[in-house]
Amino acid sequence: xxxxxxxxxGFATAMSWQSLxxxxxxxxxxxxxxxxxxxxxxxxxxxxxxxxxxxxxxSALIMLxxxxxxxxxxxxxxxxxxxxxxxxxxxxxxxxxxAMALQGRAGPALSAAAIGSLIAGSFGVLLxxxxxxxxxxxxxxxxxxxxxxxxxxxxVGSIALSSDAIDKSLGLMVIGxxxxxxxxxxxxxxxxxSGEVFALRDGIxxxxxxxxxxxxxxxxxxxxxxxxxxxxxxxxxxxxRMLPTRDDARRMMPAIARGTAIGAVLGILPGAGxxxxxxxxxxxxxxxxxxxxxxxxxxxxxVAGPESANxxxxxxxxxxxxxxxxxxxxxxxxxxxxxxxxxIQPGPQVITSHPQVFWGLIVSMWIGNLMLVVLxxxxxxxxxxxxxxxxxxxFPAILVFCAVGAYTVRASVFDIYLLAAFGVVGYxxxxxxxxxxxxxxxxxxxxxxxxxxxxxxxxxxxxYSVFFTRPLSAALLAGALVLIxxxxxxxxxxxxxxxxxxxx
Amino acid sequence: xxxxxxxxxxxxxxxxxxxAVVGALYLAIGSGFAWYAADYERGTAARMGAGYxxxxxxxxxxxxxxxxxxxxxxxxxxxxxxxxxDIRSLVWMTGAVIFFGLVIKPFGLxxxxxxxxxxxxxxxxxxTWRGTLINAAVLSAINAVAFGxxxxxxxxxxxxxxx
Numbered sequence: 001x002x003x004x005x006x007x008x009x010g011f012a013t014a015m016s017w018q019s020l021x022x023x024x025x026x027x028x029x030x031x032x033x034x035x036x037x038x039x040x041x042x043x044x045x046x047x048x049x050x051x052x053x054x055x056x057x058x059s060a061l062i063m064l065x066x067x068x069x070x071x072x073x074x075x076x077x078x079x080x081x082x083x084x085x086x087x088x089x090x091x092x093x094x095x096x097x098x099a100m101a102l103q104g105r106a107g108p109a110l111s112a113a114a115i116g117s118l119i120a121g122s123f124g125v126l127l128x129x130x131x132x133x134x135x136x137x138x139x140x141x142x143x144x145x146x147x148x149x150x151x152x153x154x155x156v157g158s159i160a161l162s163s164d165a166i167d168k169s170l171g172l173m174v175i176g177x178x179x180x181x182x183x184x185x186x187x188x189x190x191x192x193x194s195g196e197v198f199a200l201r202d203g204i205x206x207x208x209x210x211x212x213x214x215x216x217x218x219x220x221x222x223x224x225x226x227x228x229x230x231x232x233x234x235x236x237x238x239x240x241r242m243l244p245t246r247d248d249a250r251r252m253m254p255a256i257a258r259g260t261a262i263g264a265v266l267g268i269l270p271g272a273g274x275x276x277x278x279x280x281x282x283x284x285x286x287x288x289x290x291x292x293x294x295x296x297x298x299x300x301x302x303v304a305g306p307e308s309a310n311x312x313x314x315x316x317x318x319x320x321x322x323x324x325x326x327x328x329x330x331x332x333x334x335x336x337x338x339x340x341x342x343x344i345q346p347g348p349q350v351i352t353s354h355p356q357v358f359w360g361l362i363v364s365m366w367i368g369n370l371m372l373v374v375l376x377x378x379x380x381x382x383x384x385x386x387x388x389x390x391x392x393x394x395f396p397a398i399l400v401f402c403a404v405g406a407y408t409v410r411a412s413v414f415d416i417y418l419l420a421a422f423g424v425v426g427y428x429x430x431x432x433x434x435x436x437x438x439x440x441x442x443x444x445x446x447x448x449x450x451x452x453x454x455x456x457x458x459x460x461x462x463x464y465s466v467f468f469t470r471p472l473s474a475a476l477l478a479g480a481l482v483l484i485x486x487x488x489x490x491x492x493x494x495x496x497x498x499x500x501x502x503x504x
Numbered sequence: 505x506x507x508x509x510x511x512x513x514x515x516x517x518x519x520x521x522x523x524a525v526v527g528a529l530y531l532a533i534g535s536g537f538a539w540y541a542a543d544y545e546r547g548t549a550a551r552m553g554a555g556y557x558x559x560x561x562x563x564x565x566x567x568x569x570x571x572x573x574x575x576x577x578x579x580x581x582x583x584x585x586x587x588x589x590d591i592r593s594l595v596w597m598t599g600a601v602i603f604f605g606l607v608i609k610p611f612g613l614x615x616x617x618x619x620x621x622x623x624x625x626x627x628x629x630x631x632t633w634r635g636t637l638i639n640a641a642v643l644s645a646i647n648a649v650a651f652g653x654x655x656x657x658x659x660x661x662x663x664x665x666x667x
Contacts, residue, residue: 192544193540391628392630399597403620423594431587432525
């Protein structure tokens with residue numbers, strides 16, 4: 001069966017010492033940043049992008065991917081032991097996880113998180129492997145109009161599911177697209193929006209933008225909170241025996257199953273990320289679990305469900321990127337950036353033009369999940385010790401990596417200034433309470449959107465209806481419209497409720 | 505209870521300050537891009553010039569800005585005030601990075617990193633000279649090895665004007 005052949009190729013690629021080494025490195029780094037609050041996968045992957053440019057595509061993608069799902073493992077450690085979520089996707093784990101820790105059951109909680117994550121991660125990888133070929137087959141019947149509509153759907157989907165009002169997110173996305181147009185236009189040769197600045201003729205460097213908005217801005221905000229004395233770290237709970245009891249194991253399983261299903265499905269949808277998956281899983285546990293009355297006071301389901309969900313979602317998040325070339329989240333946008341730099345044009349042709357990269361990555365994701373379980377349980381002590389590194393040493397390190405990284409991408413000092421500028425932009429966005437993710441997504445997809453649009457129009461001789469008359473494209477646009485209406489409806493609903501509350 | 509249609513101008517004033525700023529920003533940025541894009545050849549839909557896509561996109565941005573701004577004045581809008589900016593942290597961070605950019609070519613990577621670490625650390629409320637200098641040394645070493653030796657990138661490690 002084709003799937004077995006492909007997986008065999010994947011294993012051959014992923015089991016090389018080089019691939020294993022990079023997977024291990026990524027898992028360690030990922031867990032580390034997952035454990036450390038304040039530093040997340042987005043900022044870290046952005047920071048490490050310059051390093052991966054020197055690597056071959058398979059190693060680069062393997063490392064970046066393992067950082068991503070590794071961070072989901074690490075986040076649960078801090079959540080359980082310190083009552084601090086290391087990652088936003090572990091925020092729900094704090095509730096029951098820390099409660100269990102206070103009862104002296106931190107060990108079983110950590111085990112539940114790890115085991116659930118392994119099962120869910122494995123399932124997620126399997127899903128990616130199975131859906132890959134059929135989805136790419138569908139994508140091959142795509143023409144420029146379908147690509148345009150699909151990208152629009154992906155972009156709209158990712159912002160419709162965020163908590164920000166859709167008009168603000170859409171605006172930010174448009175800004176991202178406009179920024180991506182700065183520089184030389186490939187089609188016409190004209191230089192756009194560069195003004196007097198010579199360096200802008202080559203466009204805005206993606207890495208500088210990403211690191212500035214996510215890395216530097218984050219640091220500035222953290223420092224500010226420190227200055228105001230908003231420190232939150234509590235005491236570290238003691239970890240007793242690690243192994244779960246038989247009762248624990250029995251109760252874990254249904255939660256893991258539910259979490260896996262929820263996470264796997266949500267991860268495929270563009271826009272739904274690991275955080276939404278974990279929250280949804282917790283809600284599901286509240287509604288479906290036999291022990292739902294214990295949730296909130298240390299029920300193991302409250303740890304197993306969300307942690308499985310966020311891991312499953314982290315794997316299936318890759319589906320739309322690897323098969324269709326559409327990133328569904330900020331991290332996927334960064335992975336797309338990494339692929340482009342490696343001269344891999346993302347899209348359905350990746351599976352046929354770079355099969356060893358594709359399948360190697362998929363198999364490596366499963367190996368990575370195994371590595372993480374093996375690594376994490378013994379290394380808990382190390383992570384705990386690392387949590388006590390003062391932030392005043394950590395943030396200059398982050399700054400240095402960002403600054404040096406920005407420079408090395410194209411040996412450009414200007415990119416360092418861009419980094420600083422986007423740091424300010426990112427800070428402003430945090431202050432204005434708008435999520436910067438749409439900006440990143442718009443920036444990454446901008447050139448592709450323009451070229452699809454251009455080509456669609458060229459073929460249709462200027463006829464706009466081509467987007468609606470072709471059935472697939474029309475269906476995709478209809479989906480986007482539905483999402484927009486749903487988002488608008490919820491914003492209106494919120495405003496109306498406030499009006500009614502004020503009048504009543 | 506009369507349903508307030510919300511269009512009455514008498515009830516319009518900025519309630520959600522954050523959204524108002526966002527809307528105004530979109531309007532400003534959109535008009536900036538539109539202004540520039542107007543100079544590029546727009547062409548027709550069938551044969552798009554360089555200016556077609558950005559121009560219309562900029563107009564869409566302005567439209568969105570107007571909507572956001574408008575909604576921030578709605579009677580039902582959440583009352584939100586602008587958050588305060590901690591200028592000190594921001595200036596220190598940004599300044600340190602810009603200074604790094606100025607210094608990296610003439611002074612080389614090691615010196616630039618050291619300066620960056622010191623400058624950035626000064627932004628922290630728990631700054632100590634000893635910790636900072638150790639941090640600077642460690643980071644310079646790591647970066648010099650990672651970027652200079654392992655990856656073999658063409659960077660001057662040391663100041664160019666040293667003999």
